[in-house]
Amino acid sequence: MILRLLCLMLLCLGGSARAALDVRPAQFSLGEAAAYLEDPGGQLSFATVRALPASDFTPVGWPVFSRPFTRSSYWFRLPLSNPSDRVLNRVLWLEAPWLHSIDGYLLDPDGQLTRFAIGNGLPFDHRSLPLTPPNQTLALAPGASLLYLRVATPDPFIVSLNLMPERDFLLDQRARSLHTGLIYGAILCLLLFNLLLFPFAGGRYQLAYVGYLSCFLLMNAAYNNYTFPLLFAQHPDWQDWMQSGAIFAFLISGLVFTRSFLGLAQRHRRLARLTRLCIWGLLALALLTPLLGYAVHVHLAILFSSLTSSYCCLLGCFAWWRGNGSARFFLLGAASGLLGTLVTALTVMGVLPYSYLGYKALDLGLVLDGVLMSLALADRLKQTREEQLRAQLEATTDSLTGLFNRRAFERQAGDLLARANRGAPLAAMALDLNGFKQLNDRHGHACGDAMLRHVARLIHTRLRANDRAFRLGGDEFLVLLPDTAAAQARVLQQRLLRCFACQPLYFQGESLAVSLSVGLGQWQAGEGSLAGLLRRADQAMYAHKRQFRPSVGDLLSEPT
Incomplete structure (x- = not known):
């Protein structure tokens, strides 16, 4: 008992010490209960960090800790309190599924150390539960415990710590799965609809749109870790490359669809050549920058996601201004996709404060984009039919009298x-x-x-x-x-x-x-x-x- 009281006193020392977190209820986004320490060289050992006073750690101050791309490792210090008289099993999990390396160190009230390692840098079965977020089940003894986490990743640095009973964790993941299922269902319906419509409509832009939606599903499944257990459970490096590669594929397919749908090759040849150059440029980046490492590859993929969305939106504005009636729905769809892409990109890069809505803005924007693009396709199909009928009529009608020729x-x-x-x-x-x-x-x-x-x-x-x-x-x-x-x-x-x-x-x-x-x-x-x-x-x-x-x-x- 005396040892436990001493541990509690140590946790409360220093102006930067955080109040111990009660682990009995489900706890989301624990940033305000944690403090962090930056390790620019990534060389600090746990023994060194453990010996540091609490005052060396900076309070996070926000529910979610985020930074732009960084080569630094970050240590997080989180005091935990179990006021009950029995051991409580709690699932520690992190929101961002792509975090590469998460090393955990749990000091129980008796000073016993438990180590664990999770993250996308390890095979998928290193998780305690076979779900996409990195997670670890912790046995928390009665009294005060202290949790240290070392997080490092070449991907966007977002740390949203959550601690809850297993049942609450599973319910939360089920709710998120329903949300994801609705998005995927909507996209798949749009994809199949346009795929079935292609034999009757015959527009190349419809096939380009099917490719665009397919690449979105692939990208979303990759960065949400759904491809990890299905395809690369024992090959975490492949999962990393799938994430950045799918983003490039999505950007290229978006440019191909934009060029085809707006009819740039027929109406605006200079813009068609510029867009083709952008497509080949992105393809070259996707294929050549892996030589510089995964970090450079994923940085460029996320950077160009905003630039490409902006470019497509500008093309839609120009086409509408030049009298392309179908561009109005395209422009609305591109604008919603651009807004979602920008919000998600700025959120994962730490420019905007983290929020679940901001994190999922790309999904929501792309669903709205898909609906509006389908309306644009229907409108384009209608205009194409009208143009064909008009051309047929002009070919068989005397222009002066209106009689057959x-x-x-x-x-x-x-x-x-x-x-x-x-x-x-x-x-x-x-x-x-x-x-x-x-x-x-x-x-x-x-x-x-x-x-x-x-x-x-x-x-x-x-x-x-x-x-x-x-x-x-x-x-x-x-x-x-x-x-x-x-x-x-x-x-x-x-x-x-x-x-x-x-x-x-x-x-x-x-x-x-x-x-x-x-x-x-x-x-x-x-x-x-x-x-x-x-x-x-x-x-x-x-x-x-x-x-x-x-x-x-x-x-x-x-x-x-």
């Missing part, structure tokens, strides 16, 4: 011929403006264009749903009448002539009569093409035209 006739001729060969009646109506040259000479080409549009509009309004009107060139028009016998075609011909006669063109205050020559042709069974049908329609049209000889002064009147 000769190319459209050639595409539709096969279908009409097949129907006629199956016995369906088919008629053709050839139309030609009378005196069109005189009209252009007298009133100008603007008037001639207006007349062509006027005639096309009258033809279109008088046709049935299945009839097809074409402008073959100049003032020549063709109307194909599927399922139409000769008598029905003549009725339509007379209807059109009456319509033209009573609806003149008004141009610059002058009324100009519309006069067309119209000829009909009827499909004859056994013909191998539509050539005979069109020839008969043309012959009838020219016969009609010969009845009419306009003069320059007497422009277009209805033929008799």
Whole structure:
């Protein structure tokens, strides 16, 4: 009993001594109960550190101790108190799963020393419990104990000490697993959705997006240590390289997706070349900097994560400014990913005070990024379809009149011929403006264009749903009448002539009569093409035209 009282007195000596921590309840983020000592050369032994007075240790002052990348080792001193009358088993675990070397020294109330070593520098089975955070079960005797930890890592230096009963630890990890499962589930759903959509959409940017999401999952699984027990349980060095390598893969895939989605190669070739140069530069860094050691590799990976996210965001801003409508969702997604990346990077580098939300900001930002990018993909797919339909329409539509053009006739001729060969009646109506040259000479080409549009509009309004009107060139028009016998075609011909006669063109205050020559042709069974049908329609049209000889002064009147 006297020895235990002496130990308690020693723990309380010195202005920097910390009050002993009650180990009975679950304790999270114990930085304010601990003090630290920097070991720049990493040469201090436990015997040396143990002999130092408590006043040589600096209070952490925050729940979580964090520093930017450092080559120093840090010693942490944490007084513990077990006021009960029995030994309590408590799990000591650290939040950051990537910490490389954690050496622990526990002095019990009787001065007995227990040593342990955990961290990602050791095989995975060195943990007391097979979970991703480095953890060690401590047997804490009644009275005052003193815990020393030596932590060193080439990765971001974040030390969040937690001490709790095993049951509380397992419940906490289960809750975190549910959070991670929701994030992974959302990302996997987006990934599978876009993968299944690719055969129908066919955009390369969708495959690039699938690669981007896949690399995010790989990166997240690596730096959260999920790949350690699954792939590298006995090879901790490989797990280290997986962490930094997956970050580089994620950055490269992000640039590939950005370049593809924004269509830089088609719209902004200089930016496309610059982005390609960035991709190759990151690939070179990923492959060559391992020669300089893991510390340099991971430092560069985290540094370029912020730079790459910023660059992608700027590309989205530029594309939107230049009129790329799909870039608006991309920009929102890139901004959320950038914000999450920056917050997480600054948190793990010790620039921002540590918080669990800041630590997980990348996950949350990337989920929002994934949702918004999926909206961007859907919007891009919609625009692509609209552009394809517009291009197809422009390719088969006469730009002046809006009727089908000769190319459209050639595409539709096969279908009409097949129907006629199956016995369906088919008629053709050839139309030609009378005196069109005189009209252009007298009133100008603007008037001639207006007349062509006027005639096309009258033809279109008088046709049935299945009839097809074409402008073959100049003032020549063709109307194909599927399922139409000769008598029905003549009725339509007379209807059109009456319509033209009573609806003149008004141009610059002058009324100009519309006069067309119209000829009909009827499909004859056994013909191998539509050539005979069109020839008969043309012959009838020219016969009609010969009845009419306009003069320059007497422009277009209805033929008799």
